[in-house]
Amino acid sequence: MVAREADVIVVGAGLSGLAAARAVLDAGHEPLVVEADDRVGGRILTEDVDGVPLELGAQWIGDTHHRMEALAGELGVGIYDQFEDGETTYEFAGEVLRGEAFHAKYADELAGLERVLRELDRMAETVPVEAPWTAPRADEWDRITVGQWLDGQGLGPVARTLQEICTVGILAMPTVEVSLLCLLQNIAVCGVTAELLAESEGGAQTKRFVGGTSLIPQRLAETLGDRIVLNSPVLTIDHSADRVVVGCRGGFSAVGRQVIVALAPTLAGRIMYDPPLPGVRDQLTQRMPQASAHKSFVLYDEPFWRDEGLNAQLISEIGPARMSNDSCLPDASAGPGIILCFLEGESARVAGRWPAEQRAAALRDELGRHFGPRAAAPVRIVEGEWASRQWTRGCYNANTGPCGLIHFGSALSAPIGPIKWAATETANAWAGYMEGAVEAGRRAAAECLADL
Ligand SMILES: Cc1cc2nc3c(=O)[nH]c(=O)nc-3n(C[C@H](O)[C@H](O)[C@H](O)COP(=O)(O)OP(=O)(O)OC[C@H]3O[C@@H](n4cnc5c(N)ncnc54)[C@H](O)[C@@H]3O)c2cc1C
Structure with missing residues (x-):
């Protein structure tokens, strides 16, 4: 059995785990990152398709994603603006x-709809990001779903459907599955309140990375050298006050003083802990399912729609x-025209499971209705699906249903002895996004450093 030692063992080489490891190293301690997959990056995955980098995973940052912008600068990764000029079409x-x-x-x-968004703004202002379950009306808001609340707002049918589509665009779950308090927390941690839910891509999706988002985790990993072990799914974490033993499939084990689990809650819940974790923590991980999103990149010779x-x-x-x-590359005139179609929530669960040719035919038909006959005749369609990826099991992130936050939320990021929790789901800023992954990783690292 192979074993390695370090001060802090980090489980997961997604952006959060890598940011955590980097922070530990910068503070003069030794991290060791243990990753299940054969690559770093997790939910960040740029795939090279005949020389075209397509973002099967995370793609954009927003204007207030300062940590990501600074990180890209440090790692020498360029940034370009998302193309927004022109009209949106509505069906x-x-x-x-x-x-x-x-x-008109x-x-x-x-x-x-505008009135409803402003109301959500006002409500989100009363939700403390670090402890949403302490909001004055937390009890009431966590007992109803977003869908129930929206149904009670007197919206007309078009506005109600539009709001559903925009909200599912963020949550990637039907609004009947997510508690209102969870949505308000999503708004509060992003700091742009209703802009997050507005129909324009706006706040969270204004910039992209030249060469692909994967450059960020890859270059961050390079700075950690051989402190990353791939192909080693963590199965067990044995822990006492100042010692952890992390056991992996294949026999590798890592011994340290602290451990950062940088996995989405559902996946963190699949590890066997000894001694077992408190009931509230395990029950939390039973109540934070990964959402459902599916990306279809539709490629053309050129971006004719512009x-x-x-x-x-x-x-x-x-x-x-x-x-x-x-979703064209920075020099759109030189490269292919690329339209990215989002299947989120129920669309991902229904159309996302159709045979690929059935889905392609439906997408071609839809794009033709919106953007004309040229749109119905793409050169190629490339898809990104996440539920079947063993080490992700859905995306973009996890949300809670009714009573999830008031009954279990306090266990989301509270350390348990030497075990600290990272991953974007635990962030206090831009949770669900890459920005949140970095924030959470650094916060968990600071918790370890304080205890070392
Ligand atoms: C399709 C898609 C589109 C997205 N779009 C955007 C976007 O445009 N902008 C944005 O900011 N965010 C976006 N996101 C969200 C963003 O990707 C995530 O917030 C972020 O990458 C999460 O990083 P993480 O490190 O917290 O988790 P992860 O990336 O999930 O990292 C967890 C790591 O742990 C590993 N792992 C799992 N189980 C084990 C185990 N048992 N042992 C060891 N290792 C394990 C996984 O392989 C993975 O590498 C998107 C995500 C997806 C999937």
Whole structure:
């Protein structure tokens, strides 16, 4: 049996684990990262498809993702702006309308939507990001779902559906599965409140990385040298006050004084801990399912829609993609035209499981309805699916249903002796995003350093 020692063992070489390890190293202590997969990056995965880097995983950062922007700068990874110019197309009530016409036709309904977004803003302001279950109305808001609350807001049918699509675009779960308090926490930790839910991609999706997002974890991993062990799924963590033994499939084990588990809660719950973790912690991990999202990249010879005043963003009540956008490379004139179609929540669970050719046919048809006949004849479709990936099991992140936060939320990031919890789900800023992964990793590292 092979064993290695370090001060802090980090489970998972996603961005959060890597950020944690880097922080431990910067503080003069030795980290060792143990990763199940044969690569670093986790939910960040840039795939080279005939020379075109496609982001099967995380793709954008937003204007307030300062940690990610600084990290990219340190690692020499360039940033470029997301293409936004042009009109969005909307498919509601049996017709496709361009942005201006849609907003004119449904002005009254959309005013109602604006009111609802402002109300969510006001409510989220009362939710403390580190302890949402202590919000003055936490009990009431955690007992109902986002869907129930939205149904009670008096929205017209188009506005209600539009709000559903935009909200599922963030949660990647049907709104009937997520508690209202969980959504409010999502808004509060992102600090841009309703901008997060607005129909424009806006806040969280304004910039991309030149050469692909994977450059960030890959270059971060290079700075850690041989302190990363791949192909070693962690099965067990034995822990006492100042010693941890992390056991992996294949016989490798890592011995340290502290351990950072940088996995989404569901996956963290699949490790066997000895002594067993408190009931509240295990029950939390039973209540934070990974969400459902599926990306379909549709490739063309060129981004023809740009000449037609379109931004390649669609919003559709029919689908299978409920949203899409322009995902071209920085020099779009030289490369292929790329439209990214999002299948999220129920769309991912239904259309995402269709045979690939059935889904491709439906997407071609949908894109044709929105962007014309050229859109119905792509060169190629490349897809990214995450539920079947053993070390992720769904995306973008995890959310809680009714009573999840008030009954179990306190166990999400509270250390248990030498065990500290990272991963984006535990972040106090931009949880669910890469920015949150970095914040959480550094926070968990600071907790270890304080105890070393
Ligand atoms: C399709 C998709 C699109 C996204 N889009 C964006 C976006 O545009 N912008 C954005 O900011 N965020 C986006 N995200 C979210 C972002 O990718 C995550 O927030 C972030 O990468 C999470 O990092 P993490 O380190 O917390 O978790 P992970 O990336 O999940 O890392 C966990 C690591 O642990 C490993 N692991 C799992 N189990 C074990 C085990 N038992 N033993 C050892 N190792 C284990 C995994 O292989 C993985 O490497 C997207 C995610 C997906 C999947």
